[in-house]
Amino acid sequence: MWIFKKQIINYLLTILFTIISHSLLLCQDYYQIAPGKYWVEFEDKNNNTFSINQPHEFLSNRAIERRNRQGISITLNDLPVSNSYISTLQDIGVQVITTSKWLNGAVIATDDTDLLDSITNLSFVAQIATPNNSESQTDSKIDKKLRNNKFLEFNSFKDHDYYNYGIYAKMQINMHHGEELHNAGYRGQDILIAILDGGFFGLYNSNNLSFDSIIANGQIKFARDFVEDTNIVNVSSTHGMSVLSIICANISGTFIGSAPEADFALIRTEDASAENIIEEIFWAAGAEYADSIGADIINVSLGYTDYDIPEWNHTNQDFDGNTTWISKAANIAAEKGMLVVVAAGNNGTSPPPNLGAPADSYNVLSVGALQADSIFADFSSQGPTADGRFKPEVMSVGKGTYLQHNNATGFGNGTSFSTPIITGLAACLWQANKNASSYEIMDAIISSANLFYNPNDSLGYGIPNFYTANKILKDIEKQKNENDNQILAFPNPFTHNLILRFNQTIYNKVNISIYNVTGQILFCKNYNLNNLPTRIIRIDELKNEINGIYILKVETKDDIFTTKIIKTE
Numbered sequence: 001m002w003i004f005k006k007q008i009i010n011y012l013l014t015i016l017f018t019i020i021s022h023s024l025l026l027c028q029d030y031y032q033i034a035p036g037k038y039w040v041e042f043e044d045k046n047n048n049t050f051s052i053n054q055p056h057e058f059l060s061n062r063a064i065e066r067r068n069r070q071g072i073s074i075t076l077n078d079l080p081v082s083n084s085y086i087s088t089l090q091d092i093g094v095q096v097i098t099t100s101k102w103l104n105g106a107v108i109a110t111d112d113t114d115l116l117d118s119i120t121n122l123s124f125v126a127q128i129a130t131p132n133n134s135e136s137q138t139d140s141k142i143d144k145k146l147r148n149n150k151f152l153e154f155n156s157f158k159d160h161d162y163y164n165y166g167i168y169a170k171m172q173i174n175m176h177h178g179e180e181l182h183n184a185g186y187r188g189q190d191i192l193i194a195i196l197d198g199g200f201f202g203l204y205n206s207n208n209l210s211f212d213s214i215i216a217n218g219q220i221k222f223a224r225d226f227v228e229d230t231n232i233v234n235v236s237s238t239h240g241m242s243v244l245s246i247i248c249a250n251i252s253g254t255f256i257g258s259a260p261e262a263d264f265a266l267i268r269t270e271d272a273s274a275e276n277i278i279e280e281i282f283w284a285a286g287a288e289y290a291d292s293i294g295a296d297i298i299n300v301s302l303g304y305t306d307y308d309i310p311e312w313n314h315t316n317q318d319f320d321g322n323t324t325w326i327s328k329a330a331n332i333a334a335e336k337g338m339l340v341v342v343a344a345g346n347n348g349t350s351p352p353p354n355l356g357a358p359a360d361s362y363n364v365l366s367v368g369a370l371q372a373d374s375i376f377a378d379f380s381s382q383g384p385t386a387d388g389r390f391k392p393e394v395m396s397v398g399k400g401t402y403l404q405h406n407n408a409t410g411f412g413n414g415t416s417f418s419t420p421i422i423t424g425l426a427a428c429l430w431q432a433n434k435n436a437s438s439y440e441i442m443d444a445i446i447s448s449a450n451l452f453y454n455p456n457d458s459l460g461y462g463i464p465n466f467y468t469a470n471k472i473l474k475d476i477e478k479q480k481n482e483n484d485n486q487i488l489a490f491p492n493p494f495t496h497n498l499i500l501r502f503n504q505t506i507y508n509k510v511n512i513s514i515y516n517v518t519g520q521i522l523f524c525k526n527y528n529l530n531n532l533p534t535r536i537i538r539i540d541e542l543k544n545e546i547n548g549i550y551i552l553k554v555e556t557k558d559d560i561f562t563t564k565i566i567k568t569e
Helices: 003-024 061-070 083-091 114-120 167-174 177-183 207-215 239-248 278-293 326-334 414-430 437-448 466-482
Strands: 036-042 095-099 103-108 125-128 190-197 220-224 263-268 297-298 339-341 365-372 392-405 408-413 488-489 498-502 510-518 521-526 537-541 548-555 561-565
Touching: 003 061, 036 278, 036 297, 083 103, 083 114, 095 278, 103 278, 114 365, 167 177, 167 297, 167 392, 167 510, 177 466, 177 521, 190 239, 190 278, 190 414, 190 488, 207 239, 207 408, 207 437, 239 263, 239 414, 239 437, 278 297, 278 326, 339 437, 365 437, 392 414, 392 521, 408 414, 408 488, 414 437, 414 466, 414 510, 437 466, 437 498, 498 548, 510 537
Parallel strands: 190 263, 190 297, 220 263, 297 339, 339 365, 365 392
Antiparallel strands: 036 103, 036 125, 095 103, 392 408, 488 498, 498 537, 510 521, 510 548, 548 561
16 A cells, blocks of 8 residues: 555656646746857767768868978868757758858757757757856956057068059058068968958949959959858948959059969858847858868957847956857867967956957967057057967058058058958968968067067057968978978977977877976877878967977887977966
């Protein structure tokens, strides 16, 4: 009798528990990333119809060649999201807006929140995203650096240039000695620049002469709108059009851009009519697209801090280089061998740090704004990042930048406009040094800047000199060719990243150790160079160590190599 009663009690308790659990589930908060839209994150990429052993099915030949040239492997995050997961979501009754393979999830749209309960219970769903709700990091936790509001001046040193830049554009190019690259024949040819922005309205306006050349020559190779899911980008905002003009303009005597002969992929990821965190997912999808078509450089004249749905607002603590969705995606984009150039932001009147994402990312080159006379523009966002790194890295003209407006050329203000000056010149630099990796290009730009040995949070490492950057890369290439039995470590001094390149004569299995001057080992790892097509190793584990002298030791089967390396900020 008691056993029967106990069974009944257990049965009733089970039913009660089920009801309570279901009620709690129904009370679960699902946070929209835009009105009626949610981010569903997946656990894995199982049941995938693609394989990393057959990358041509999801990456272009150009994208694969870029990886091979820089010794970058095809990895799991290169795979598209599992199509079976997308099909399951659609079968439940929601619309799939877009996906991100790097963040491994999908944006869905639905007005029926009951469907979200069913999605949460799917075995392959990790979560329907919720805000971090992290607390702001106080300024006292951040090591503040001295700020300096004036740069050393550079003087233009060419009387006769290949281009007749026009008086205002000449200033933008001469500040960085970019005319030296142009005069030598490096004007961006064969470099594919992806511009991720809020729209390119006015691109085909016959009054906007900045684009005559790239349209006539077929230099716009790709166009994609991730906000509206179309291939038409001549819509919405004129912002992307102005950004593009700073790179591509070719109006002799009036306006010449920083890389007039480059190729372009125009990608819309920003919805100018609203500010929702869904745009970070659109950006990730856009960057993945840029990667897949083989882009070399991504220009990002965007930045995110606050949103229309306040729960998603970022705090200072979020700007640590790898917390926000967009910063994570930007880091991955750089790891795929692309140079990612990002506007620092226009929050300079707010208490620093006032960066936006993804300018805080570890692996990007962020750009601040100057006036034409090299004075700091007071709106330009300043570092340090939440984890104490200098940001931005470099500076260019962002107050009174000469650009194309709709129907006329004129001036504009913002780090949005200093960034494409650097992007275009970086394209010319890469054209001049085709065997360089994206990290080598970025490090050479930083190393050439006039405050490299005395950076600060307002100006970073200063104004880059692309004539000097080119010499740095040429010297590195010369060392590679001459020192058949040696290992090249560069840049030296280095800041965050140390790159090692091994010649073919070095035995394939190596052990790399790094010591401080007291003999304490700080880094030790084994590598098989057979797994690295270009025999390049990038070490970033010393980024949090203090400035100073360290000893690099490389052991092979037959030899031991040691050399002095210097870390500086």
